[in-house]
Amino acid sequence: MPKPMKIDFVSDVSCPWCIIGLRGLEQALERTRDLVDADITFQPFELNPQMGKAGQNIGEHIAEKYGATPEQSAANRATIRQRAADLGFTMAMSDTSRIYNTFDAHRLLHWAEEEGKQAALKHALFDAYFTNQQDPSDPAVLVAVAETVGLDPVQAAEILASDRYAAEVRAAEQLWQSRGIHAVPAIVINDRHLISGGQPPEAFERAIREIAATG
Secondary structure, X not given: OOEEXXXXXXXXXXXXXXXXXXXXXXXXXXXXXXXXXXXXXXXXXXXXXXXXXXXXXXXXXXXXXHOOOHHHHHXXXXXXXXXXXXXXXXXXXXXXXXXXXXXXXXXXXXXXXXXXXXXXXXXXXXXXXXXXXXXXXXXXXXHHHHHHOOOOHHHHHHHHHOOOOHHHHHHHHHHHHHOOOOOOOEEEEOOOEEEEOOOOHHHHHHHHHHHHHHO
C-alpha cells in the first residue's frame, strides 16, 4: 500500500525553475505511485515583492538583480526553454518578456486550495505567464485563468477587489522564510526533507524512493 507523503512546494508563478521543478516532481511521483501517495500543497514565495504594477523588462530586471549581460541572459533563457521543453512545457520567454508582481496570484492560489483546485490553478498560472505571456498581476487575466479551472469568476473578482487572503499569504511567506527558504523552488517532504531547485525527474525519484524506504 502506498505511503502517505506530505509535500510543500514553495514557489512563485513567475519562476521558470519552479515549473521545471514541478514537472520533474510530478513525473517522479508518477513513477513512484506504487510507493507513495503524495499530497502537494503550493506555498507562496515572491521573487519580486516590490515589483510595480507595470512590471519590468526581463533583460533589464536580470541585469539589475544579478548583473547578467544581455548575452548571458539570452543564453540562460535558451537553457531554461530547453529544460522545460524536455519536460513537455512550452516556455515562450523572449527579449520583450516582462517580470510582474505576483502577490494577487498567490491570494487566488490560497483560495483555490480551499476549493480543491490549487494544483490546477498553479499549472494554469504557469501556462498563462510562461506560455501565453500574460500578466499575472492583471485582475482580468487572473479571473479568466481561475475560470478555466472551474473556479467561480465572480468570486475570484471579488477576492481580487478586496484584501482577502492577503494576511494569510504574507504569514505563509514569512513562515517559510523563517524556516530558511530564501530561493525557489524549495520542495519540503514530510516537514523534514528539503530538495532545492528545478531538479530532473530522476533526482526527485531517487529522493522519493529513499524517503519512502526510510520512513
